[in-house]
Ligand SMILES: CC(=O)N[C@H]1[C@@H](OP(=O)(O)OP(=O)(O)OC[C@H]2O[C@@H](n3ccc(=O)[nH]c3=O)[C@H](O)[C@@H]2O)O[C@H](CO)[C@@H](O)[C@@H]1O[C@H](C)C(=O)N[C@@H](C)C(=O)N[C@H](CCC(=O)O)C(=O)O
Ligand SMILES: Nc1ncnc2c1ncn2[C@@H]1O[C@H](COP(=O)(O)OP(=O)(O)OP(=O)(O)O)[C@@H](O)[C@H]1O
Ligand SMILES: N[C@H](CCC[C@H](N)C(=O)O)C(=O)O
């Protein structure tokens with residue numbers, strides 16, 4: 458139970474109809490989960506407009522309605538609050554409702570096309586190793602200290618997000634490391650949060666179905682840094698073309714990391730193997746259990762953030778050398794026949810390229826690379842031919858298959874991917890819509906020493922087809938297929 462006035466703190470209110478001196482039972486933005494005496498926030502969504510559900514929410518017992526447009530008929534027993542932007546109001550009120558938990562721990566947000574989960578997970582593991590209680594909000598899973606809470610989104614909705622932060626505070630967490638997706642920025646899921654720092658990984662092609670243009674996508678990411686205050690740090694990738702743009706208008710303390718450009722935190726790869734690499738990091742040598750130059754960037758971002766959070770260099774480097782990355786990211790196994798299997802969540806052209814370049818650098822001359830990949834349905838279509846082209850140009854054989862088709866026809870997605878295959882690459886490609894069969898086919902083709910990359914689904918434990926989620930785990934399927942070899 459909370460006083461309505463407290464929940465509204467920091468929200469510019471345009472008009473109030475009804476009594477403001479009431480207490481409320483809960484806060485929600487979906488008429489289907491209203492409880493009697495609760496606040497319903499009407500949000501304009503991507504598919505529908507929450508304002509259309511105000512009557513339904515009141516019928517379900519909502520006693521307060523927060524909206525951008527007041528209904529024509531008002532009820533005496535309901536308080537109506539008109540604001541300019543309900544998405545913003547939802548974020549701020551959710552934060553107020555849970556006692557502004559982001560101000561009671563140090564919250565660090567990570568944004569960028571690729572690397573968010575890896576950086577957030579490494580930071581969480583690092584700070585646990587350094588002896589702190591910590592929380593994590595990520596695509597793979599959320600953590601309240603040691604307790605795992607299943608993740609539904611990369612960045613949860615404002616209510617779920619602040620509830621989790623509140624639980625972290627209650628559990629004594631000193632830090633929380635969270636992924637900030639571009640969807641979350643545009644939809645203001647992070648409104649009202651107080652960040653101690655923000656990290657930018659990189660920006661390449663993804664989500665153009667949502668942001669429409671690459672400039673729109675860049676702007677969305679930049680908004681996160683624009684919103685940081687002068688007590689926070691903003692740590693950006695100096696080697697990314699848009700790394701500087703992110704820092705242009707921030708009030709935060711600006712810092713950079715990089716391998717090629719001048720930067721505050723620098724690293725160099727000295728030696729690489731399938732199970733790790735030796736880095737020269739900020740003047741010291743350190744062995745880490747992650748592979749690939751893209752992971753050198755992730756490690757640098759983690760190291761930089763830890764130093765900006767006032768941790769000691771030697772302790773950070775020692776702990777860093779003992780932690781592994783996130784599940785389903787460059788996850789390797791070896792078959793009884795000696796074939797190397799790699800499951801990786803690469804689902805953008807840049808990620809597929811990075812992983813394949815890393816594998817190409819590590820393999821011996823006569824070892825073949827066989828890539829299995831598909832593209833998700835109901836998501837950015839423009840990346841489909843590009844992902845296929847990158848796979849074909851950097852592998853010896855490619856099996857194009859399904860990812861999560863969602864509501865689309867898998868064969869149509871495959872056809873769209875096939876348009877990206879260069880003429881001289883066509884002989885390398887097979888298309889097998891059934892993902893399990895595609896993985897098995899790759900295993901049949903592989904000789905000892907060859908490398909199979911299964912890309913796109915990483916940690917996911919399901920395949921979503923027509924709104925239904927079927928059990929599917931790339932690692933399990935690959936391991937079974939290896940045992941059939
Ligand atoms: C496209 C998108 O991002 N949609 C998110 C958005 O919902 P929406 O705008 O589509 O909602 P809507 O269906 O138009 O409904 C509008 C409003 O009416 C309300 N409503 C609707 C029906 C009803 O009967 N009653 C009612 O009150 C809804 O609760 C909502 O408040 O806001 C919801 C609450 O925060 C999210 O759950 C939902 O995520 C959907 C499920 C989703 O799949 N999102 C993905 C694309 C996403 O967010 N991905 C990013 C990761 C991207 C990355 O990898 O970088 C993420 O952070 O997870
Ligand atoms: N710094 C990086 N630069 C480019 N590619 C990367 C980087 N880090 C990871 N990748 C690639 O991108 C994939 C996804 O990595 P990760 O899950 O860390 O990113 P993410 O930003 O959290 O993705 P999502 O947007 O789906 O949440 C990895 O499996 C790897 O192939
Ligand atoms: N966070 C990503 C996940 C993509 C994973 C891939 N397996 C797919 O289903 O497209 C997105 O929302 O685009």
Ligand SMILES: [Mg+2]
Nearest residue numbers: 573574596611
């Ligand atoms: Mg992620």
